[in-house]
Ligand SMILES: Nc1ncnc2c1ncn2[C@@H]1O[C@H](COP(=O)(O)OP(=O)(O)OP(=O)(O)O)[C@@H](O)[C@H]1O
């Protein structure tokens with residue numbers, strides 16, 4: 001945090017816009033590039049549930065240079 | 079063999095047609111042979127912005143259907159040598175476009191011109207897909223505003239998925255034009271800065287165009303703003319054209335607001 005920003009605590013609306021856009025666009029990109037995403041999520045939950053009690057699955061796509069990677073996060077109850 | 083640029087945006091009304099007209103004039107002024115094709119079928123406007131509305135006799139659909147020859151349909155610009163317009167049809171809509179005919183038209187134009195610039199319609203429907211299908215590169219126009227940026231990202235996704243070059247695993251270059259920047263609002267944090275937009279869309283910056291009242295007058299008179307190099311937007315378009323012609327032009331700061339002097343502000347209080 002810069003010295004100046006100490007006096008400028010209120011977040012700007014442009015900052016809010018950037019954060020909201022990030023999230024909206026990353027979700028758009030996931031849904032449009034893989035139309036089967038919802039089905040795949042359901043299948044993964046079904047497989048995992050054979051062994052443990054999975055609550056939900058989040059899949060995120062990240063692009064890094066020439067490759068895309070899918071991150072799969074499986075939420076299980078404690 | 080010329081290069082084909084599709085000017086796209088996703089969201090409507092952000093400045094595609096304005097950008098097409100200005101870039102066309104600017105590149106022609108650099109000595110290149112340029113043709114602009116209006117792909118906004120049913121909503122022909124590029125002729126009006128270029129001041130050529132009285133000269134349209136044949137349009138691109140006539141050419142594709144071989145009801146007119148290309149030479150007959152090309153309209154020469156009044157503002158500069160080397161620039162030609164192929165107008166959109168005003169009566170037939172986008173359903174008049176057939177993939178094979180679009181391909182043939184663009185191939186013919188590439189043989190005749192150094193730069194073939196296609197003005198896409200708003201949205202990401204079939205008219206948009208025809209515009210991007212045979213493009214070598216795209217110029218994405220956005221306004222510094224959330225819905226425009228999100229829609230642009232969608233349009234970029236479709237280019238990557240559907241256009242011929244992408245299908246052949248060739249790179250489709252995408253360049254970003256940020257239009258209608260209000261420097262005072264960027265400075266006060268009320269408008270997204272270009273760095274943030276680039277960060278989100280992650281494509282190459284081609285240029286930044288300020289909001290400019292002169293653009294309304296330019297449209298009123300059919301004389302695109304680039305003809306007035308003293309204007310902020312005109313100078314910005316000029317820099318874009320030099321970049322597109324391969325010149326290395328530094329990015330000007332169009333985002334810092336030069337606030338009026340203290341005296342000016344005090345005077346302002348009494349006005
Ligand atoms: N930099 C600018 N400053 C001020 N006004 C602008 C600027 N750029 C564009 N405009 C205005 O915005 C309006 C829309 O511009 P334009 O027609 O170029 O958008 P478009 O993307 O082609 O729209 P459509 O999607 O309907 O084809 C016009 O009235 C134009 O004069």
Ligand SMILES: [Mg+2]
Pocket residue numbers: 094095096118123197198199
């Ligand atoms: Mg337009």
